[in-house]
Amino acid sequence: MGASRFEFRDVWEYITSNQDYLIRLMIQHAHLVFFAIVLGVVIGITLGFLSAYYKPVAAVVLPFAQIMMTVPSIALIGILLPFVGLGFNNGLVALTLYSLLPIIRNTYTGLNEISPSILEAARGMGLSERRILWRIKLPLVLPVVFAGIRTAIVMIVGIGAIASYVGAGGLGDLIFRGIARMRPVMILTGAIFISIIAIFLDIIMGWIERKLIARQT
Amino acid sequence: MIRFENVTKIFSRGTIPAVSNLNIEIPEGTICCMVGPSGCGKTTSMKMVNRLHSITEGKIYIDEVDNSTIDPISLRLDIGYVIQEIGLFPHMTIADNVATVLVEKKWPKQEIGKRVDELLELMGLEPKIYRQRRPSHLSGGQRQRVGVARAMAANPPIMLMDEPFGAVDHIARVRLQNEFLTLQEKISKTIIFVTHDIDEAIKMGDMIAVMREGKLVQYSTPEDLLSTPADEFVANLVGGNRSIKRLHLIRVxxxxxxxxxxxxxxxxxxxxxxxxxxxxxxxxxxxxxxxxxxxxxxxxxxxxxxxxxxxxxxxxxxxxxxxxxxxxxxxxxxxxxxxxxxxxxxxxxxxxxxxxxxxxxxxxxxx
Structure with missing residues (x-):
């Protein structure tokens, strides 16, 4: 019985006596999320633009991203095993796939919602499609894409915990070990740290997003 | 000068032409108003001039040069373009909006700044106040002015205007029309001015092209249009109060x-x-x-x-x-x-x- 009862004082004690370990896990976690989001942004924005420019691409990409979201994370990691094996890479691929939907969808809708009159004026004045992309579409769609990236980051910080199941490391380690040893203190510490990272990143991204929007109005 | 020679536009095979066999000559420095009900082909005709629409048959000559031989981008950079929705770029300042074509034409920065201020002043917008504002902070009439300033930035000899004053209330429209006519006396551009409002056409046009179902019904001066309408359609369009309309034509x-x-x-x-x-x-x-x-x-x-x-x-x-x-x-x-x-x-x-x-x-x- 003693193993499942705890007080918050115990959590604090655990944190202070395992500082190095916790910092190492946090760095691992952030590392994984960072590379996943970088990949997600590059792939997501590219696919979002391709979908907005070419209808057949949209017909494949959008449902794919949608389905991706509905696959339970634990199942996705399992599915990936034969392709990327255990460890960091597995977590990276899984998190990247999860980050795609909000980024693709925001890029796609953002581009489609640019008023046609703006584009007609630009075209009529003599801007080439490439110049319209750089001078009009990219800056206009940026805040919307950014909102998508923000959603993706918060989401995969949480999902990142599952990745330690296949040995990708991170704060998920605490949770899985806590479950295995029936030590709620570890589970709680892991959960708290993951939440702190998510909230912290969300605040920063929200701040940047507001700056971007303010610059345009 | 702009000349339409047997210009026909068919959007997809087998359908009725949007514009059929149009012949118009617009002399240099004059305003040609294209007027008619929606779907009559007036906007389509205008958009063939700067090749936003391709021409199915016939030719459009700009200063005796066949416009299909000019690269569309450089053609458009030399033709002012104003649309009803204006289409100002919301993420750019007023100055950057006005400078759009100048930047494309790679003008030196200093000259761009000078030209932008000049244009804002010309349109009655104090540069110090408006230069750094965003389009969302302007009234409808002010946006129209910025739209016109943006189109005139590189001093193009030709301007295409598609219901340029259509999006503002009556009082602001009358003011914009008067200002533009005064301006035109100074700048003498060759202008195609598309409108569905016959009163506006009579007021603004040196020549009026009345169109219906893709065909040119009458091409004449506003005076002739009022005194001798070509057929019943034009007479109906012009309306019953022709003497009152004539009041719009004579200046004090x-x-x-x-x-x-x-x-x-x-x-x-x-x-x-x-x-x-x-x-x-x-x-x-x-x-x-x-x-x-x-x-x-x-x-x-x-x-x-x-x-x-x-x-x-x-x-x-x-x-x-x-x-x-x-x-x-x-x-x-x-x-x-x-x-x-x-x-x-x-x-x-x-x-x-x-x-x-x-x-x-x-x-x-x-x-």
Whole structure:
């Protein structure tokens, strides 16, 4: 019985006596999320633009991203095993796939919602499609894409915990070990740290997003 | 000069042509209004000039050069383009919006800044205030002005305008129209002006092309359009009140021939009295030391207590410039409740007066 009862004082004690370990896990976690989001942004924005420019691409990409979201994370990691094996890479691929939907969808809708009159004026004045992309579409769609990236980051910080199941490391380690040893203190510490990272990143991204929007109005 | 030669546009095979066999020549420095109901092909015709639409058959010549031989991008950079929705870029400042084409044309930065200020001033937008604003902070009329300034940035000889004043209320539209006509006298662009409003076409156009179902029905001056409509369709479009429409065509300056004497604020009433009796409307204008029209003295004012002009004079609720049309003059007479209207120049110095009788005579002469 003693193993499942705890007080918050115990959590604090655990944190202070395992500082190095916790910092190492946090760095691992952030590392994984960072590379996943970088990949997600590059792939997501590219696919979002391709979908907005070419209808057949949209017909494949959008449902794919949608389905991706509905696959339970634990199942996705399992599915990936034969392709990327255990460890960091597995977590990276899984998190990247999860980050795609909000980024693709925001890029796609953002581009489609640019008023046609703006584009007609630009075209009529003599801007080439490439110049319209750089001078009009990219800056206009940026805040919307950014909102998508923000959603993706918060989401995969949480999902990142599952990745330690296949040995990708991170704060998920605490949770899985806590479950295995029936030590709620570890589970709680892991959960708290993951939440702190998510909230912290969300605040920063929200701040940047507001700056971007303010610059345009 | 722009010349349409047997121009036909078919959007998809087998369907009715959007524009069929159009032949128009638009002389340099004139405004050609294309008018007709929606779907008549006026906008399509306009968009073939800068190749936003391809031409199915025929040719469009710009200064004798077949426009299909010019690269579309450089063609468009040399043609001003204004649309009803204006399409200002919301993420750019007013200055950056106006500079769009200049940046594409790789003008040096300093010259761009100078040109932008010049254009904003021309459109009556104080550069210091508006340069750094965003389009969302402007009124509808101001946005239209920025739209026109943006189109004129690189001083293109040709402008295409698709219902450019369509998105603002009536009062702002009339003001924009008048301002643009005054501007056109200075800049003399060759303009295709698309509108569905026949009154606007009559007011703005040197020539009017009436279109219906892709075909040109009549191409003539506004005067001819009103006096001899080509068929019933044009007659219906022009409407019943043709004499009233003609009022839009004649400017006050064309019929202004009445002088009105002036007195200064410090003159005595005795001096004013002489002029009032001699004048046809029994008035004398009161001007300031700088010659600006301040008001008037009529028979009623003469009877009032006072020794000097400044003690009794009354100011006019409304005055008009000699650029105004007879229709403007008539409406000011109605609102002032007088049978004449004072006419002033750009500096509000009095030029004379136009009477109800003058207006009647001008319309009758035109018949």
């Amino acid at each position: 300056s064309e019929i202004l021939n009445r002088k009105v004497a002036t007195v200064n604020m410090s003159d005595t009433l005795e001096a004013a009295k002489k002029h009032v009796i001699e004048n046809a409307f029994n008035v004398v204008y009161v001007v300031s030391d700088t010659g600006v029209l301040n008001g008037f003295i009529g028979k009623v004012e003469l009877k009032q207590e006072g020794e000097f002009v400044k003690d009794v004079y009354r100011s006019y609720p409304e005055i008009i410039s000699d650029e105004a049309t007879l229709s403007d003059a008539l409406s000011v007479m109605l609102s002032n409740g007088e049978s004449y209207v004072p006419v002033v120049d750009d500096f509000e110095h009095p030029l004379g007066a136009v009477s109800l009788e003058d207006v009647f005579k001008a319309v009758r002469q035109d018949d």
